[in-house]
Amino acid sequence: MKPSTPAELQACTDGSCTVVVTEGTQIPRADGLRAGPFTVTAVGAEGVDLSSVGPGGFTSNLLGQRPDQGGPSTVNELSIAVVSIVGDTAKLRLFPAEQ
Helix, strand or coil: CCCCCHHHHHHHHHCCEEEEECCCCEECCEHHHCECCEEEEEEECCEEEEEEECCCCCEEEEEEECCCCCCCEEECCEEEEEEEEECCEEEEEEEECCC
């Protein structure tokens, strides 16, 4: 899998995107869903780790996110699902959380 370009990552600002990430990838804030920005801190066999520091300084960490974990993780109004992991890359789908 080829990592997403900065332009492809920018599409995440509306809270709806599918991107390929590696360690260090920055996913921009989805203002309308009150989530992010996120930094991918690890990708590997153990899963995907993401970290976020919100405008108020609150830190969120999603650790060991995997395709087989039973559903997406949700931060505020944004859901994040790991679609697949191949080596040191992962495909993530971000979308509005169901209300």
